[in-house]
Amino acid sequence: MTTLRLGTRRSKLAMTQSGHVADALRARGHDVDVVEIVTEGDTSRASLASMGGHGVFASALREALLSGEIDIAVHSLKDLPTTPEPGLVVAAIPARVDPRDALCARDGLTLGELGEGAVVGTGSPRRRAQLACLGLGLEFRDIRGNLGTRLDLVGPGEGQLDAIVLAHAGLTRSGLQERVTEVLEPIQMLSAPGQGALGVECREGDEQVLAALRPIDDADTRAAVTAERGVLAELGAGCAAPVGALAEVVDDLDGPILSLRAVVAATDGSGELRRSITGPLGEAEDLGRRLARTLIADGAPALADLSATHPTTASEHAQ
Numbered sequence: 001m002t003t004l005r006l007g008t009r010r011s012k013l014a015m016t017q018s019g020h021v022a023d024a025l026r027a028r029g030h031d032v033d034v035v036e037i038v039t040e041g042d043t044s045r046a047s048l049a050s051m052g053g054h055g056v057f058a059s060a061l062r063e064a065l066l067s068g069e070i071d072i073a074v075h076s077l078k079d080l081p082t083t084p085e086p087g088l089v090v091a092a093i094p095a096r097v098d099p100r101d102a103l104c105a106r107d108g109l110t111l112g113e114l115g116e117g118a119v120v121g122t123g124s125p126r127r128r129a130q131l132a133c134l135g136l137g138l139e140f141r142d143i144r145g146n147l148g149t150r151l152d153l154v155g156p157g158e159g160q161l162d163a164i165v166l167a168h169a170g171l172t173r174s175g176l177q178e179r180v181t182e183v184l185e186p187i188q189m190l191s192a193p194g195q196g197a198l199g200v201e202c203r204e205g206d207e208q209v210l211a212a213l214r215p216i217d218d219a220d221t222r223a224a225v226t227a228e229r230g231v232l233a234e235l236g237a238g239c240a241a242p243v244g245a246l247a248e249v250v251d252d253l254d255g256p257i258l259s260l261r262a263v264v265a266a267t268d269g270s271g272e273l274r275r276s277i278t279g280p281l282g283e284a285e286d287l288g289r290r291l292a293r294t295l296i297a298d299g300a301p302a303l304a305d306l307s308a309t310h311p312t313t314a315s316e317h318a319q
């Protein structure tokens, strides 16, 4: 049995996520070596947009796969561009954890308690736009950096933020769940397509690795994220487009179906469009694309620059 070389970015979150996949493979009898791959997105202080935007985290891992340096790459699915990479396949999408966003506010405050003029840090146009549309009079500041750096910005006092919004999945995977003061419900805040899920990639036709990864794929999660990514793809949405989408597998009378919701929101809070659709799990991508066409027909392009690859206020990390 050959050892599987599993590549990871070196951030704490990436290492934790890769560790989960490595453990799942080891539990099934495989030998796994975890290999650190340094990406430009991790080392450079330059804005992500100037480095080529969203795909910057994924591309170094993909290059390492294609060159044969590693056999398996673990990505946060929401950071993986929707365009497939020739020669590679997303061989496993393990069961997703909580896809919702979470508020980390000073003094245990919830969103409704923050008050007019409170300053919320987020680099994500999607989060900013949906928060602005709540009409709470919040103000926004762009932030960047790893989870710890961002959380350090929250607190009372000069120059500090009243709150930040982050993926609940990232916080819990990093053991920082005690910093969460409110988990935001999808009825108000739809998460990024793929949030909370991992995409495990390998080389096309690498049968031994494909066979090893197949058992850690979760069919319900795959259907859900396929529908969500279908929305993004059909909208032609760039990584900084203020678009949220969440699909859930729910029980219908005849068995499980997909329930997909999506939002396009104006970053200045002037308006948002929410639509939903249900259908069979086997038609996941088509459901996503149909929902995107409904959003477009109902006026999404007038609300937001869907092709945006960097926020208009600053070039910070999106989604």
Ligand SMILES: NCc1[nH]cc(CCC(=O)O)c1CC(=O)O
Binding pocket: 076, 077, 078, 079, 165, 166, 167, 168, 169, 170, 171, 194, 195, 196, 197, 198, 317, 318, 319
């Ligand atoms: N955009 C960066 C990113 N990519 C994946 C996660 C967290 C884990 C996940 O959403 O799966 C985060 C941090 C965040 O958005 O708060």
